[in-house]
Amino acid sequence: MSKGCDRLKRIFMALLVLAAVTATACSKPEGGSGKVGTAAPTVAPPARAAADAKPSSVGGTYKGKVQRGYEITFDVSPDGKAVTKVAANVLESCDGSSTSRTTQLYWDGPFPVSADGAVSVEGPDPEWQGIEFRFTARFGTDGTATGTVLQKGAGCTTYELQWTANRQ
Numbered sequence: 001m002s003k004g005c006d007r008l009k010r011i012f013m014a015l016l017v018l019a020a021v022t023a024t025a026c027s028k029p030e031g032g033s034g035k036v037g038t039a040a041p042t043v044a045p046p047a048r049a050a051a052d053a054k055p056s057s058v059g060g061t062y063k064g065k066v067q068r069g070y071e072i073t074f075d076v077s078p079d080g081k082a083v084t085k086v087a088a089n090v091l092e093s094c095d096g097s098s099t100s101r102t103t104q105l106y107w108d109g110p111f112p113v114s115a116d117g118a119v120s121v122e123g124p125d126p127e128w129q130g131i132e133f134r135f136t137a138r139f140g141t142d143g144t145a146t147g148t149v150l151q152k153g154a155g156c157t158t159y160e161l162q163w164t165a166n167r168q
Contacts, residue, residue: 058117058139064165066090066149070102072163076139082110083119086135088149088163094156103158105151107133119147130154143167 058080063073069090074083086107091100111121122134130153137147143166150160 058113058143058145058167060167062145062165063168064145064163066163067161068159069161069163072149072165074137074165076113076167077110080117080139081113083113083135083137084109084111086111086149090149090151090158090161092151092156092158096155103151103156105133105149105158107135111135113137113139122150125151125153128153134160 059076059078061073061075063071066072066088069088072086072088074086076083086105086109088105089102090105092103093100107121107126111119113119117139119135119137121136123132125131125133131151132153134148134150137145139145145165145167146163148160148162149158151158
């Protein structure tokens with residue numbers, strides 16, 4: 001019977017020590033009010049949505065592949081705020097022709113990059129009357145970019161072509 005009582009005594013002593021430690025942790029801090037309350041909940045910063053992610057270090061020359069085409073290259077300013085010298089070799093189809101032909105798209109820019117790493121420009125080609133163009137881009141934080149190109153007019157079109165590129 002003594003062993004059972006010793007075990008109960010040890011458990012009781014452990015509980016007393018635990019209570020003393022807890023009471024000490026909750027005691028009045030020096031210079032404090034002595035009021036014990038519940039701790040404020042820990043609040044984690046809100047997670048950033050992927051759409052809000054800003055590209056880092058996007059400046060430089062990008063090179064990649066165009067759907068139904070060959071190569072796309074362009075430059076991004078060191079501060080990542082403008083795209084220039086967009087050049088792409090792509091296939092275009094023209095009315096009255098049963099074949100496609102290679103054409104080179106080129107737009108000097110500058111095209112502004114928004115704070116979230118997106119570019120979207122379209123309108124009349126600055127060099128060729130009667131030609132319309134569209135260029136879109138979205139920059140990732142990992143040195144990649146994706147987007148579309150389109151050129152149409154004078155009976156020919158490239159259709160809207162997707163592209164991917166990497167910073168060189």
